[in-house]
Amino acid sequence: MKKLYFSVFIICLQLTGVAQDSAFSRQWVDTLTSPYFFGRGYTQQGMQKAAAYIRDAFKQYGLVPLTGSSYIQEFSFDVNTFPGDMEVTINNKKLMPGIDYIVFPESTGSHTQGKLQQADSVTFVNQEEKVIVTLKDKLTWSVGREEAPYTGIEVNKKALTSNPASFKIAIDNKFVKDFKAANIAAMVRGTAQPDSFIFITAHYDHLGSMGSKTFFPGANDNASGIALLMNLAHYYAMHPQKYSMGFICFAAEEAGLVGSEYFTNHPLVPLSHIRFLINTDLAGTGSEGITVVNATEFPEEFAMMNEVNDKEKLLVKINARGKAANSDHYYFTEKGVPSFFFYTQGGITAYHDVFDIAATLPLQEQEDLFKLVRGFCNKLMNE
Numbered sequence: 001m002k003k004l005y006f007s008v009f010i011i012c013l014q015l016t017g018v019a020q021d022s023a024f025s026r027q028w029v030d031t032l033t034s035p036y037f038f039g040r041g042y043t044q045q046g047m048q049k050a051a052a053y054i055r056d057a058f059k060q061y062g063l064v065p066l067t068g069s070s071y072i073q074e075f076s077f078d079v080n081t082f083p084g085d086m087e088v089t090i091n092n093k094k095l096m097p098g099i100d101y102i103v104f105p106e107s108t109g110s111h112t113q114g115k116l117q118q119a120d121s122v123t124f125v126n127q128e129e130k131v132i133v134t135l136k137d138k139l140t141w142s143v144g145r146e147e148a149p150y151t152g153i154e155v156n157k158k159a160l161t162s163n164p165a166s167f168k169i170a171i172d173n174k175f176v177k178d179f180k181a182a183n184i185a186a187m188v189r190g191t192a193q194p195d196s197f198i199f200i201t202a203h204y205d206h207l208g209s210m211g212s213k214t215f216f217p218g219a220n221d222n223a224s225g226i227a228l229l230m231n232l233a234h235y236y237a238m239h240p241q242k243y244s245m246g247f248i249c250f251a252a253e254e255a256g257l258v259g260s261e262y263f264t265n266h267p268l269v270p271l272s273h274i275r276f277l278i279n280t281d282l283a284g285t286g287s288e289g290i291t292v293v294n295a296t297e298f299p300e301e302f303a304m305m306n307e308v309n310d311k312e313k314l315l316v317k318i319n320a321r322g323k324a325a326n327s328d329h330y331y332f333t334e335k336g337v338p339s340f341f342f343y344t345q346g347g348i349t350a351y352h353d354v355f356d357i358a359a360t361l362p363l364q365e366q367e368d369l370f371k372l373v374r375g376f377c378n379k380l381m382n383e
């Protein structure tokens with residue numbers, strides 16, 4: 001159903017001949033955040049479904065695999081998942097998953113109840129049942145790579161009227177050894193210097209689900225980045241460049257940059273052939289511009305990017321930042337690949353929570369970001 005709708009959409013784009021950047025991005029974000037992909041994580045085959053969907057789109061747009069005959073680069077790692085029950089009652093009040101509470105990512109499962117004793121101003125424990133409850137102002141979830149010998153619950157302070165004194169929980173976890181994930185790597189071959197590459201990268205995974213009912217859509221993080229990457233892939237497939245344009249959608253970024261680290265240890269093209277890598281993560285806002293990680297490491301390229309921005313009057317501001325290990329560019333930088341990572345600023349504050357949804361994501365700078373990357377790539381190839 002989804003796929004058919006998508007195909008029809010692509011045909012419409014081809015008929016009009018011009019990619020409507022905003023509508024195109026909106027379509028991608030709506031699709032990737034839908035329940036079918038279940039947060040592009042570790043339950044209900046969410047990440048695998050997203051991988052297949054992206055691979056099919058690359059094929060449809062006319063990109064070829066980066067190497068060999070497959071778009072897929074598989075790898076595996078251990079991860080803690082929550083595929084089943086997810087019920088928490090504190091002080092006889094049933095809490096809403098994701099909104100009132102989250103579990104510690106490393107939590108083990110448990111079906112039990114009991115009383116809680118205060119350990120400090122925000123921590124409450126039941127030693128015998130190995131249950132910890134902590135109070136938080138904001139809930140920010142992540143992915144656990146280990147399984148702890150206890151069950152931890154972070155409760156939003158606003159959900160309770162008094163300190164946690166009693167609990168009842170039904171939580172299932174499943175620690176998965178060798179969870180299989182895949183990077184998706186495609187390219188548009190260069191016309192003059194096909195062995196020189198510009199890489200455009202973004203991670204497509206998100207946090208997945210907390211239980212069988214609650215998933216984290218990850219609209220800004222990072223359906224928005226994939227939307228921008230796909231926009232560029234679609235454009236470059238129709239407009240091949242001097243250099244080869246590589247497009248890598250990384251898996252398992254949220255588990256600790258696992259996919260991009262794997263790629264740099266098993267590169268599909270020699271890393272020395274990458275003239276520049278542009279990574280994007282959180283591309284869905286931009287009312288306050290963008291921030292560029294590694295700007296101070298590569299001042300010449302940063303000046304080039306600013307020239308494009310000034311000339312085409314795109315973003316209100318481009319902030320410079322130094323090195324940071326905060327997305328998939330990181331291991332490339334460490335291995336000597338010149339790279340930028342940019343993220344948008346302003347607008348929504350939802351981050352790693354159930355409120356990072358498509359409906360409230362502005363996506364207003366996708367077209368400007370598209371033009372910025374295109375203009376920057378032009379300069380890189382013609383310097």
Ligand SMILES: [Zn+2]
Pocket residue numbers: 203221222253281282
């Ligand atoms: Zn991200």
